[in-house]
Amino acid sequence: MPANIRQYSKQQDEELLSAVARGDNRALDTLYLGYHRRLARFLARISPRYETVEEIINDTFMVVWQHAKEFRGASRVSTWIIGIAYRIALKSLRGNDGLMRAQSSDTLPEESFDPTGSAELRDWIGHALNQLPLEQRLTMELAYHMGHSIDEIAQITGCPPGTVKARMFHAREKLRQHLPALGGIAATDIFNDSPSL
């Protein structure tokens, strides 16, 4: 079962958020514990420091606590919460050069990675993901780890669906450069971009 499985249904999330809006601390606790793992894994892609990850999660739920009453149901609760975390994380990173391990421009070093037979596939991909610009990496995480649709990612990141698709496309292109082979299959066999209709 993928890791993006939700621990609470959409309806449960909305009920919890309504309770939070009424000042119910226990509902906030439930929501926090329900989202902590997902957010921690997502934010770990931004910062390797657990303290930073937790700070962003707590900032996120501080905003949830203060603004729950403003949620109008225009999006899913999960999209709303993850969108808050995304914006806080980006702001945190941009305000702290020391955390800018994640690079948000296209000025990436031309670093290549050559996985050998002894490396784990997860490590290969993790290493390759770390070479991606921040927005591309997060788009990939939102799609593949958290299982969001194009429209949901557009809502979370606050950009048009076309930008989401473009970021994902460029992320895949860069992964192609950093993953010359995937699981022992030659790159040319894995990534073939010419149409063969």
Next chain:
Amino acid sequence: MNARNPTAEHHDIRELLPWLVNGRLSEGDCGRVEAHLRLCSACRDECAAQRRIYDVMSTDTAVEQMPMAGLNRLRQRIEEVERAVGLDAPPDPACPPDARRVNAAGSFRVRTAAIAASVIAISVALGMPAALRWNQTRHTSAAYYTMTTAAAQHPGEVIRAVFAPTATLSELQAILDDAHLKIVSGPTEAGVYSLAMTEPQSINWSLRRLRGHDTVRFAEALVPAPIPAPPP
């Protein structure tokens, strides 16, 4: 009938492949992509490659996490902010009283009341002189909060706010200028500033302006201090 240029269609489909893999394409797009895959071996290969990446990324790793420690810090932070702001919002009938502002760790106010009670008990045990010294040093209102104690208000204070610790002085000033506010007190130990208006705008307007800034972590209007009853 599909009149699209096959190359353009091919590129459109390639952009959608990640969402075919994660199962989040719309029904219409899903049918379109699958029809294309039946004819395009390059896209089938790309789809297979993306599926392998997805399989790895969608499998959760056993990262050690401590959500309870983080939650406790969040609770403490909320309680500190609420204490500083002196929020005593009217109870919502839809929320059971026992669920309101209550958590497993106990609310700050309950804990503070317990501490205050302990202090009184210790003072009594130590004798009246100690109790008198306590009263002399705390000759103003009680420095602890109970369920009914309102926080002291500063003259002109209408809003209390908490800003991100990373906010610079110039950022802070720009935000206050934008919301037509000025600092009359603070920050407290919890980082709370007391703000007064510089222009005759509505408090709600200033609150909206404040909350529009990402640097503002918390902003609430102050409940007006009760007017003291005239002496009998």
